[in-house]
Amino acid sequence: MVESKLMSLKEAISTYVQDGDLVGIGGPSFWRKPISACREIIKQNKKDLSICTFVGGIEVDMLIAGGYISEVCSCFVGMEIFGMAPHYRKGIFYNNPF
Numbered sequence: 001m002v003e004s005k006l007m008s009l010k011e012a013i014s015t016y017v018q019d020g021d022l023v024g025i026g027g028p029s030f031w032r033k034p035i036s037a038c039r040e041i042i043k044q045n046k047k048d049l050s051i052c053t054f055v056g057g058i059e060v061d062m063l064i065a066g067g068y069i070s071e072v073c074s075c076f077v078g079m080e081i082f083g084m085a086p087h088y089r090k091g092i093f094y095n096n097p098f
Contacts, residue, residue, distance in 0.1 A: 013040040017049075025053040025060065029080055033059045042066050061085035 007015070017023060023041075027033040038059045041049070048070045051060055056077035063069045064087040077088040 020048045022050045
């Protein structure tokens, strides 16, 4: 009998995301972003994460706002027609660490 590889999001984040990890976030801008995974990272209080994403949006901004990110590697972080992401902008333009 084959053991199932399915697991809950809570278990996946707990198992595969540790403090200080590099986390890749896919999806273009506002669409297909792993918001539930980011919320679970916040619930589990994962700290000092480095985020790598092509275009960051609200998911990156909410992780920055909570103090979970130490580094962002991205081409752009913003809210498309609504402008730059406010917490990202504060960290970049006022030279505050995330």
